[in-house]
Amino acid sequence: MGAGQSVRVEDKLYTLRWKHDRTTHIRITDPRVCADRCGDEWRRPCTTFCPAKVYEWDPEQARILVAYENCVECTTCLTGCPYRVIDWRPPRGGFGVQYRYG
Amino acid sequence: MEKFDAIVVGAGPAGVAAAATMARAGLSVVLLERGEYPGAKNVMGGVMYGRMAAEVVPEFWTQGAPIERVVVEERLWLATEDSAVSVGHRSPAMAYHPDGCPNAFTVLRARWDRWFAQKAEEAGALLVPGTTVEDVLWQDGRVVGVRTGREEGDLYAHVVVLCDGVNSALVQRAKLRDHPVEPHHLALGVKEVVGLPPEVIEARFNLEPGQGATIEIYGAVTRGMSGYGFLYTNHDSVSVGVGVLVSHLMRTRIPPYELLEGLKQHPLVRPLLAGGETLEYSAHAIPEGGLAAMPKLYGDGVLVAGDAAMMVNGLHREGSNLAMTAGRLAGETVVEAKRRGDFSARTLSLYAAKLEESFVLKDLRKYRHLPELAERRPDLFGTYAELANRAAHEMLTVDGVSKRDKQRKIWRELTRRRPLPFLTRDLYEVWKAIR
Numbered sequence: 001m002g003a004g005q006s007v008r009v010e011d012k013l014y015t016l017r018w019k020h021d022r023t024t025h026i027r028i029t030d031p032r033v034c035a036d037r038c039g040d041e042w043r044r045p046c047t048t049f050c051p052a053k054v055y056e057w058d059p060e061q062a063r064i065l066v067a068y069e070n071c072v073e074c075t076t077c078l079t080g081c082p083y084r085v086i087d088w089r090p091p092r093g094g095f096g097v098q099y100r101y102g
Numbered sequence: 103m104e105k106f107d108a109i110v111v112g113a114g115p116a117g118v119a120a121a122a123t124m125a126r127a128g129l130s131v132v133l134l135e136r137g138e139y140p141g142a143k144n145v146m147g148g149v150m151y152g153r154m155a156a157e158v159v160p161e162f163w164t165q166g167a168p169i170e171r172v173v174v175e176e177r178l179w180l181a182t183e184d185s186a187v188s189v190g191h192r193s194p195a196m197a198y199h200p201d202g203c204p205n206a207f208t209v210l211r212a213r214w215d216r217w218f219a220q221k222a223e224e225a226g227a228l229l230v231p232g233t234t235v236e237d238v239l240w241q242d243g244r245v246v247g248v249r250t251g252r253e254e255g256d257l258y259a260h261v262v263v264l265c266d267g268v269n270s271a272l273v274q275r276a277k278l279r280d281h282p283v284e285p286h287h288l289a290l291g292v293k294e295v296v297g298l299p300p301e302v303i304e305a306r307f308n309l310e311p312g313q314g315a316t317i318e319i320y321g322a323v324t325r326g327m328s329g330y331g332f333l334y335t336n337h338d339s340v341s342v343g344v345g346v347l348v349s350h351l352m353r354t355r356i357p358p359y360e361l362l363e364g365l366k367q368h369p370l371v372r373p374l375l376a377g378g379e380t381l382e383y384s385a386h387a388i389p390e391g392g393l394a395a396m397p398k399l400y401g402d403g404v405l406v407a408g409d410a411a412m413m414v415n416g417l418h419r420e421g422s423n424l425a426m427t428a429g430r431l432a433g434e435t436v437v438e439a440k441r442r443g444d445f446s447a448r449t450l451s452l453y454a455a456k457l458e459e460s461f462v463l464k465d466l467r468k469y470r471h472l473p474e475l476a477e478r479r480p481d482l483f484g485t486y487a488e489l490a491n492r493a494a495h496e497m498l499t500v501d502g503v504s505k506r507d508k509q510r511k512i513w514r515e516l517t518r519r520r521p522l523p524f525l526t527r528d529l530y531e532v533w534k535a536i537r
Contacts (some may be wrong), residue, residue: 007363010293012383017137045352051292051359051385074141074385075269076290079283087143089271094138094232094374100209101144101295101339101382 009053021095023070026054026077027087034085035062042082049080067077072097106130106259108436109248110227111235111272113140113219116408116423116429117151117265119158123433124227132257133219133227134250136234141215144267145293148334148341149173149316150214151423152204156428159221163204168217170208170336171314172197175307180487181321181331184369187490197313207313208334208341238262238276238404239252244446245276245403248441260445261436263405265429268387270410278406279397286349286477287391287466289329289416292358294344294366296378300338306374318419321487323365325356328476328483331365332419333374339381340374342366345388350480358385390416393470399457400450405432415465417472417536424462431456467473471535482528489516 028034034057038044044064046055052070055077057063073096077086090096110121113135121133123381138144142464148170155162174197177190195341198204223229239247239256247258264272268288273279300311307315319331329346344358344365351358365371388413389395399405406427407413415424435453439445457463475482493512520528 007357007360009357011361012359012380013514015294015380015382016384032465042317042352043355045355048355048357049290049348049351050355051290053357072385074290075267075387076146076288076348076385078269078271079285079288079387080352084282089236090234093136093234098142098144099145099212099382099384101191101213102141102384 009051012062013052015071017098017100019095019098021092024066025089025091025096026066026068026071028064028066028085029087030083030085031063033083034064038083046077046081046086049076051076077098104258106132106257107440108132108261108263109134109257109259110263110265111248112265112267112408112410113222113229113231113409113422114215114265114425115218116410116432117263118215118222119426119429120263120265120407120433121227122222122225123430124157124436125222125523127437129437131227132259133222133229134233134235134248135219135229135231136380138232138521139216140219140229140231141151141212144211144215145291145384146211146422147291147293147321147332147343147345147419148208148210148336149206149419149422150209151206151420153199154423154426156203157430162221163202166208166217168211168213169204171309172204172312173206173316174309174313175315177315177317179317179319179321179370180490181323181368181370182488182491183322185491185495186319186321186370187487187494191504208316209335214457224451235266235272238272243402245401261403261405261439261450263407263432263436264410265406265408265425266410268389268409270406273397273410275408276401276404276406278399278401279385280403283389283395285352286347287389287395287412287473288348289345289388289390290348290351290358290385291343291345291388292362292383292385293341294383295336295339295341295381296375296380297339297381298375302377303335303340309335319365319371320483322484323368324365324483325354326480327351327354327534328480329357333371339416340378342375347390347477347480348387349477375527379424388416389414390473390476392473393463393466394473396466399454400447402443402447403448405435405450405453407432413462413466415469416476417469426459427462427532428457431460469536475531475535479531482532485520489519
């Protein structure tokens with residue numbers, strides 16, 4: 001237990017199947033909030049609570065990069081973004097994650 | 103324009119129960135599912151309840167239902183980093199109701215939901231998978247249908263039954279709630295299905311073929327957050343996972359997959375999973391806000407059931423049973439509305455009355471203060487798990503110290519860690535939340 005161990009979520013995501021759509025189902029509606037407010041006030045929690053590591057902070061571009069292809073559609077970001085600037089919609093019908101066990 | 107009696111959004115336990123109930127009564131029902139197949143998007147720890155499933159599909163256990171294992175033993179661990187105090191109950195008699203219906207059994211939702219939805223189809227419902235509902239349609243202040251993502255995808259019905267799961271956007275679109283779910287009313291569960299041969303599972307969990315065990319783990323495994331870990335045995339796999347409040351994840355910044363890995367590496371868990379191969383990783387939000395966070399349950403031409411309506415009893419890890427019962431009651435309500443020829447909120451309010459009489463709202467009412475306690479006092483889990491383990495360790499260490507002295511030592515340590523006024527307050531708060 002404890003904080004020290006390294007876990008590669010990529011290894012876990014490797015067990016999953018998706019039917020990828022060509023376009024994203026996730027948009028950041030106001031990226032300035034991530035840059036100007038969330039960093040100081042919340043340290044951008046989407047970069048840690050997302051179980052599929054969809055959200056990553058890019059300091060050079062000063063914005064959140066969204067790897068929508070990784071999304072497992074848990075819907076946590078709908079609630080967990082402190083400023084509600086994550087516009088998450090269900091992927092188009094039939095697209096997205098496809099659990100075989102669930 | 104084709105018009106159905108009812109549109110059900112979401113082919114999970116609630117949606118299937120609603121659709122099957124209405125179709126069986128002769129109503130025209132369309133069951134929309136955004137996954138390519140029912141279950142494609144659905145995750146839970148894995149315990150399903152037979153009594154409520156049988157109210158939707160009578161004698162389901164004789165009809166090839168994908169039951170993984172029938173639960174004969176439930177264990178609860180209060181864990182520290184390397185030890186646990188364990189309580190549990192094992193009883194073959196608990197496993198089945200007198201009519202042969204299994205009480206509780208493990209399932210894998212991608213398999214179960216597919217089978218369950220097929221039963222609604224057999225009852226006459228039209229299942230349309232691969233279809234996302236984007237909005238509800240209004241006319242004269244009533245919900246009259248849904249807008250799907252398909253071309254010319256507007257569908258009309260007397261009633262729309264929303265069973266589209268946790269964080270339902272449609273509940274807001276239907277004006278049954280005016281704000282998104284709060285982070286302290288939501289848990290995130292992460293899980294792995296770990297493949298192991300059936301005979302290895304049976305040896306490790308002390309089971310006969312077909313029998314299953316559940317273990318819920320409170321304490322150090324959630325690393326100071328409110329929630330618990332779990333192990334559920336499937337036929338040839340074990341579901342291992344952990345769920346914690348999103349508000350606590352936001353604060354601690356512990357990535358959920360690290361939490362899961364920590365659980366898998368716990369010295370008491372590791373041997374149970376040794377040699378297993380992870381077949382699938384999954385994650386899903388769980389509505390944990392209880393009664394206070396429920397949306398309005400009905401409106402003109404609309405009802406909501408299951409996770410979309412916050413119907414989860416977290417303490418007893420129940421949810422699928424609440425969903426199936428609520429879905430069935432929603433279905434019965436629409437059947438009655440059809441008979442009366444009135445689909446207004448006035449008639450649909452019958453649904454809320456039926457829920458009030460059922461265990462669904464009775465249980466949620468009983469535990470209505472628990473979500474607030476869980477949010478405010480994540481320390482309770484860790485503190486008392488640790489104290490219980492220290493006490494057990496002291497009593498069970500045979501070192502020549504008399505038992506009375508050991509008892510005194512335990513009491514001293516307990517009151518040092520939680521002075522009597524605090525201890526009393528903790529006990530009172532917990533009692534108040536679960537009485």
